[in-house]
Each structure stands twice: as C-alpha cells, then as structure tokens.
Amino acid sequence: MLILWHELLHGRTGKPDWSATLSMREFGIRANDASKWAHALASAPNLFTVKFGTYPERDRTTFTYNSRADWQDWLGFYRGLLLANDATNTVKKLRVEDWEQTMRELVEEQTDLLKAAVANGTFEG
Numbered sequence: 001m002l003i004l005w006h007e008l009l010h011g012r013t014g015k016p017d018w019s020a021t022l023s024m025r026e027f028g029i030r031a032n033d034a035s036k037w038a039h040a041l042a043s044a045p046n047l048f049t050v051k052f053g054t055y056p057e058r059d060r061t062t063f064t065y066n067s068r069a070d071w072q073d074w075l076g077f078y079r080g081l082l083l084a085n086d087a088t089n090t091v092k093k094l095r096v097e098d099w100e101q102t103m104r105e106l107v108e109e110q111t112d113l114l115k116a117a118v119a120n121g122t123f124e125g
Contacts, residue, residue: 001037003027008065018065023053032096038063039096040081043103046073046111072118076111083110 004027007020027034038061042050047069053059066073084103088094117123 004041004063008063018067019062021060021062023060035096036099039100040084040103043080043100044073044077044107047077072114073111076114077107079110079114080107 004020004022007022008018024031024034024038027037038050038052041048041063042052045066047066049064049066051062051064053061080103083106084099087106088099088102114123
C-alpha cells in the first residue's frame with residue numbers, strides 16, 4: 001500500500017487525477033500477494049477505481065483514488081478486509097476473483113452499516 005500511496009502522491013505532477021500505474025512486481029512483495037491487494041482495492045469502489053493490466057507486465061494496472069472518499073468509506077473497507085480475511089483464511093488455493101467477490105460484498109455491507117449508524121446517530125467510534 002505504501003508503494004501505491006507514494007505513486008499517487010508523488011507521481012501527480014502534471015496529472016489532473018489521483019492515479020498511479022504499476023505492475024504487480026513493483027509493490028515490493030510477491031506478485032500474487034500484490035494481486036490480492038489490487039483486487040481488495042477494486043472491491044472498494046468508493047475508494048479506488050482499478051483497471052487491471054494483463055500478464056506479462058507489459059500491461060500494468062492503473063489505480064485511481066477517489067478523492068471524495070471519506071472516513072466512513074475507509075472504515076468500511078478496513079472492516080470488510082478484516083472480515084474477508086477471517087472468512088477466507090482457511091480456504092486453500094482461493095482464486096483471486098473469489099477473494100475480490102468476498103471483499104466486495106463485505107466492504108459494501110460494512111460501509112452501508114456504518115453510514116446508516118452515523119445517519120441514525122447510533123455510531124460510537
């Protein structure tokens with residue numbers, strides 16, 4: 001994530017949006033693990049838009065940050081990430097697409113619950 005943030009923040013010169021283009025090998029971790037993170041971010045459309053490249057690295061993945069994302073979107077993503085990790089921790093050879101689907105469902109659920117609690121005045125941080 002830090003590599004992505006660096007590219008988003010320091011690579012903005014002359015760009016009108018918050019985007020970064022990286023290959024999975026540029027994250028400093030195993031490409032498979034980087035792919036899981038990329039799919040996790042793709043599961044949170046309130047935070048990022050992800051246009052996936054293809055293997056081999058000739059087509060890199062583009063991440064565009066939604067600068068209108070708020071703390072509720074981030075907390076919903078974090079809670080969904082924790083729940084998805086718990087839900088898939090015992091699954092061997094989990095396909096990346098299945099990981100993203102699980103993440104998407106849990107992030108949407110957690111974000112909706114959080115925004116409803118804030119709107120109702122029942123959220124306790």
